[in-house]
Amino acid sequence: xxxxxxxxxxxxxxxxxxxxxxxxxxxxxxxxxxxxxxxxxxxxxxxxxxxxxxxxxxxxxxxxxxxxxxxxxxxxxxxxxxxxxxxxxxxxxxxxxxxxxxxxxxxxxxxxxxxxxxxxx
Amino acid sequence: xxxxxxxxxxxxxxxxxxxxxxxxxxxxxxxxxxxxxxxxxxxxxxxxxxxxxxxxxxxxxxxxxxxxxxxxxxxxxxxxxxxxxxxxxxxxxxxxxxxxxxxxxxxxxx
Numbered sequence: 739x740x741x742x743x744x745x746x747x748x749x750x751x752x753x754x755x756x757x758x759x760x761x762x763x764x765x766x767x768x769x770x771x772x773x774x775x776x777x778x779x780x781x782x783x784x785x786x787x788x789x790x791x792x793x794x795x796x797x798x799x800x801x802x803x804x805x806x807x808x809x810x811x812x813x814x815x816x817x818x819x820x821x822x823x824x825x826x827x828x829x830x831x832x833x834x835x836x837x838x839x840x841x842x843x844x845x846x847x848x849x850x851x852x853x854x855x856x857x858x859x
Numbered sequence: 860x861x862x863x864x865x866x867x868x869x870x871x872x873x874x875x876x877x878x879x880x881x882x883x884x885x886x887x888x889x890x891x892x893x894x895x896x897x898x899x900x901x902x903x904x905x906x907x908x909x910x911x912x913x914x915x916x917x918x919x920x921x922x923x924x925x926x927x928x929x930x931x932x933x934x935x936x937x938x939x940x941x942x943x944x945x946x947x948x949x950x951x952x953x954x955x956x957x958x959x960x961x962x963x964x965x966x967x968x969x
Contacts, residue, residue: 775958835903
């Protein structure tokens, strides 16, 4: 079975940094496109960004709200996806979900359980 | 950036058929594959419909998707108590190089 397990969340101060990890198993991680989606408390879903597979150039894309502050990377040898978050703002407080992204259809087929990031002084 | 608009809430009685709309500009919804996600209370979203009207394996056939013009729709036939959840539409925008999500709809079973 496909499993995505996020870790690394918690409390950070405004202007601070945090790195989330997402360990994947049950699928061919190195061929998978991956993404991060977040959900602020009581709000809808917001796309954060994605990374394509190495064979597709490891191209990344980011939402305007996080571009220049967040970076997505992957370590295929560890089947792990990362979200490096810098310059955190209170508006970044949300549950962060790691997902697979299917290239042809653009759908997010599998989701992790989510991890909470709280940005507060 | 394109926005997909959904009604905030929809309700129905057990056994009833309900529909949720997802509206955007013609150039967007009319040309993109729309996907739907179900988010049960306190859980992560789950893919419900992809490519406008395709169900992943394991999704009951009482869930169906369609697209017409500038709108996409999700229909739930034979509504059940377990269908109480938030439903989100989304589409992948090649120009944006990313996902656009709908505003989300809460389905309540009366």
